[in-house]
Amino acid sequence: MSLPAHARFVVIGGGIIGCSTAYHLARDHKAEVVLLEQGQLTSGSTWHAAGLVGQLRSSASITKVLKYSVDLYKRLDEETGLATGWKMTGCLRLACNQDRWTEFRRLATTARSFGMEMHLISPAEVKAMWPLMEVSDLVGASYLPSDGQASPSDITQSLAKGARMHGARIFENVRVTGFEMKGERIVAVLTDQGRVACETVVNCAGQWARQVGALAGIEVPLQSVKHQYIVTEPIPGLSRDAATIRDPDRRTYFKEEVGGLVMGGYEPDPQAWDTGLPGGDVPADWQFRLFDDDFDHFEQHLAQAIARVPALETVGVKQMINGPESFTPDGNFILGRAAECANMYVGAGFNAFGIASGGGAGWVLAEWAVRGEAPLDLWVVDILRFSGLHRDRQWVKDRTLEAYGKHYTIAFPHEEYSSGRPRIVSPLYERLQAHGAVFGSKLGWERPNWFAAPGTEPRDVYSMGRQNWFGPVGDEHRLVREAVGIFDQSSFAKYEVTGPDAERALDFICANDVTRPPGRLTYTQLLNSRGGIEADLTVARLAEDRFYIVTGTGFRAHDRSWIESHLPNGAQVAVDDVTEAYGTLSLMGPRSRDVLAQVSPDDMSNAAFPFAHVREIDVAGHRVRALRVTYVGELGWELHVPIDAIGDVFDALMDAGTKEGIRPVGYRALESLRLEKGYLAWGSDITPNDSPFEAGLGWAVKLRRNSDFMGRTASETISARPLAKRLCGFATEARDVVLLGRETILRNGEPVGYLTSGGYGYTVGRPIGYGYVRREEGVDEAFLREGEYELVVATERVPAHIHMAPLYDPKGERIRA
Numbered sequence: 001m002s003l004p005a006h007a008r009f010v011v012i013g014g015g016i017i018g019c020s021t022a023y024h025l026a027r028d029h030k031a032e033v034v035l036l037e038q039g040q041l042t043s044g045s046t047w048h049a050a051g052l053v054g055q056l057r058s059s060a061s062i063t064k065v066l067k068y069s070v071d072l073y074k075r076l077d078e079e080t081g082l083a084t085g086w087k088m089t090g091c092l093r094l095a096c097n098q099d100r101w102t103e104f105r106r107l108a109t110t111a112r113s114f115g116m117e118m119h120l121i122s123p124a125e126v127k128a129m130w131p132l133m134e135v136s137d138l139v140g141a142s143y144l145p146s147d148g149q150a151s152p153s154d155i156t157q158s159l160a161k162g163a164r165m166h167g168a169r170i171f172e173n174v175r176v177t178g179f180e181m182k183g184e185r186i187v188a189v190l191t192d193q194g195r196v197a198c199e200t201v202v203n204c205a206g207q208w209a210r211q212v213g214a215l216a217g218i219e220v221p222l223q224s225v226k227h228q229y230i231v232t233e234p235i236p237g238l239s240r241d242a243a244t245i246r247d248p249d250r251r252t253y254f255k256e257e258v259g260g261l262v263m264g265g266y267e268p269d270p271q272a273w274d275t276g277l278p279g280g281d282v283p284a285d286w287q288f289r290l291f292d293d294d295f296d297h298f299e300q301h302l303a304q305a306i307a308r309v310p311a312l313e314t315v316g317v318k319q320m321i322n323g324p325e326s327f328t329p330d331g332n333f334i335l336g337r338a339a340e341c342a343n344m345y346v347g348a349g350f351n352a353f354g355i356a357s358g359g360g361a362g363w364v365l366a367e368w369a370v371r372g373e374a375p376l377d378l379w380v381v382d383i384l385r386f387s388g389l390h391r392d393r394q395w396v397k398d399r400t401l402e403a404y405g406k407h408y409t410i411a412f413p414h415e416e417y418s419s420g421r422p423r424i425v426s427p428l429y430e431r432l433q434a435h436g437a438v439f440g441s442k443l444g445w446e447r448p449n450w451f452a453a454p455g456t457e458p459r460d461v462y463s464m465g466r467q468n469w470f471g472p473v474g475d476e477h478r479l480v481r482e483a484v485g486i487f488d489q490s491s492f493a494k495y496e497v498t499g500p501d502a503e504r505a506l507d508f509i510c511a512n513d514v515t516r517p518p519g520r521l522t523y524t525q526l527l528n529s530r531g532g533i534e535a536d537l538t539v540a541r542l543a544e545d546r547f548y549i550v551t552g553t554g555f556r557a558h559d560r561s562w563i564e565s566h567l568p569n570g571a572q573v574a575v576d577d578v579t580e581a582y583g584t585l586s587l588m589g590p591r592s593r594d595v596l597a598q599v600s601p602d603d604m605s606n607a608a609f610p611f612a613h614v615r616e617i618d619v620a621g622h623r624v625r626a627l628r629v630t631y632v633g634e635l636g637w638e639l640h641v642p643i644d645a646i647g648d649v650f651d652a653l654m655d656a657g658t659k660e661g662i663r664p665v666g667y668r669a670l671e672s673l674r675l676e677k678g679y680l681a682w683g684s685d686i687t688p689n690d691s692p693f694e695a696g697l698g699w700a701v702k703l704r705r706n707s708d709f710m711g712r713t714a715s716e717t718i719s720a721r722p723l724a725k726r727l728c729g730f731a732t733e734a735r736d737v738v739l740l741g742r743e744t745i746l747r748n749g750e751p752v753g754y755l756t757s758g759g760y761g762y763t764v765g766r767p768i769g770y771g772y773v774r775r776e777e778g779v780d781e782a783f784l785r786e787g788e789y790e791l792v793v794a795t796e797r798v799p800a801h802i803h804m805a806p807l808y809d810p811k812g813e814r815i816r817a
């Protein structure tokens, strides 16, 4: 079979991800697909995977993707006639200490929130299920009955056969060597066997995805790491249906295979694969190849595994597998379209759970590539979560190795990474440090999370309960509610949108009306074709043809790409990222006007500078772009200061605010303040799965205006029928409960949803959470008010009150249309 001259889709890579994507493109979309594999199918990372298949993740959407994989592996052989080796053995996770046990209790609640069955069982029950296991050090275990194991190569061959049955053409021994580009668009894929013109490319090249992406100008931040496991000879007494085991406190995992065990682990000192090729490229001829056994490095796992399964001490090791797999800096895989190329989608960086993800990842990636829009909220895996920082190979490597090393460590709430820091700092970094700042990092930016009191150590002490910052953050919170505080939010992403068609373009892209006169600012969502919220940002109109957009630090590449890729055809408009040009100081609190008035000759009165307006003002001799807006629900200004002047402006504000007790305030207080006032966070409370109507933001959708905008049709449909879910606030009576998000919401004892975010409100003195209450037939006020509510927190039921309005709003400022 020779290569065709043209195909609508070219999928690069014949591992599990490429085959699954080709299968779904062909089966679900009847698309014309060509898959190109440089060696043979499965010859990359797929053939040597251990084959454990777990499903539960902290994101509901990713859990759904993994559940889909299991459903597909169960029945694929009926369709293709090729078995996948799927065995629903269940998975045991072992807890050896109380913190781990708390983590599992929270996981069990998350599982219930996501509609999965997970049991917490005693050491004796573990022993009964898995008699060869030593359980004397166990506190207990979680058991997820629908997890299992499968044969990676068999699944992949079955998917490939299915793809062919639906019309896809698969070519082995064809290597992609480049792309023919027209601007930012690929028009043809170049190979060592010729050229294939195409409309869309899907890069599923595994650990080669970075170098394949680079051929089209995109960055796929991943790092190959060596991962080892052993396969033992048969172990007498080991059941063929033994549950897979994850023993995170001993950093190891187990799976039954042909009567013996597969055993591997995640060590704290992982080994990156330095290929020796320029740029760290992976050799093209790395097919069905492994590294030499490294028992010295593996010994740490063996010692732990023998303590768990003593039979391992005497059983023979049949084989050791030491293979490379691509890992990412945050432990999540990578899907979607990169900003730099109009028609290359990526599915790579599977962090040693590509077999578990393969079926579902291929499903959503195919949908995404066909429709140009993710079919559900896939933000945590979206390639647009990365930024320019991720072009730094050394940084990616350091952070990736840290993430690998943490694979099995206890996930303490609010835990920060420590590698590659500090990386990007605002000019205020040293000043904030002098105030006792404890920094967190977001997209490489160091941002103050909280400030330690003089004489106390400025560092996080992680625990499963209240952490050491709880008190100081409360003080910061109260300062902002009662007087004035100053936040360094310089990491905010900022763009200027200019040109004769800027108004028309933004009017189409934004759900709210941004066509108000210069000097006004508008809070708006950007909607996808399903009416779901793709972005949540502030648009300030500076002039007839000039807009200033401010959005969250982490959404920099995503929001810009969404705006640029939805500009109306032929529109004369430019989108410039000006993030580094301006530092942002948010001066917030009832006394903020008094402070600002002292350092600015401009009129700060409400009449001269009303809410939801933008003005250029002078502060401490510098021209500053001031936005009267708030995320804490108090009087305040975001001051966007030319970056070189931010030190002067900060010092002047701090001096002017001495009498008011002004202090710098961090992001953890911001979170508490916003929760109390009902300001929503994109990525958790509002996502591409949620419409503004369901989130209580229907007032910000310009349905009454007779203009077309992105998501209008879907918004009309959603707003015209009963809402199947509605975002509500919850507060518990018990004050010592720790809410983190994903706690189950019970109405009259029945699950109706889960918290999308949770925390503590220091003014109301209560734990607070937000979450969608769901009901197929519709959720109305009466339904909400008539229920009795509880939250399930780490498997325990806690009485809660529902709130349809912000929990604290006596006289605060809110953005309304």
Ligand SMILES: Cc1cc2nc3c(=O)[nH]c(=O)nc-3n(C[C@H](O)[C@H](O)[C@H](O)COP(=O)(O)OP(=O)(O)OC[C@H]3O[C@@H](n4cnc5c(N)ncnc54)[C@H](O)[C@@H]3O)c2cc1C
Residues within 6 Å of the ligand: 012, 013, 014, 015, 016, 017, 018, 036, 037, 038, 039, 040, 041, 042, 043, 044, 045, 046, 047, 048, 049, 050, 051, 052, 053, 174, 175, 176, 177, 204, 205, 206, 207, 208, 209, 212, 227, 228, 229, 321, 322, 323, 324, 325, 347, 348, 349, 350, 351, 352, 353, 354, 355, 356, 357
């Ligand atoms: C030791 C080990 C154990 C593991 N255990 C598990 C497990 O228990 N459970 C689990 O879920 N996951 C596990 N994994 C992870 C799993 O193997 C991977 O996540 C998965 O195989 C990734 O699939 P892929 O399709 O992305 O990559 P690959 O299988 O590597 O496929 C990519 C393909 O692209 C091809 N390609 C690259 N460049 C080109 C080019 N220029 N032209 C054409 N073709 C090209 C390659 O030849 C390759 O075949 C394990 C990994 C390792 C290393």
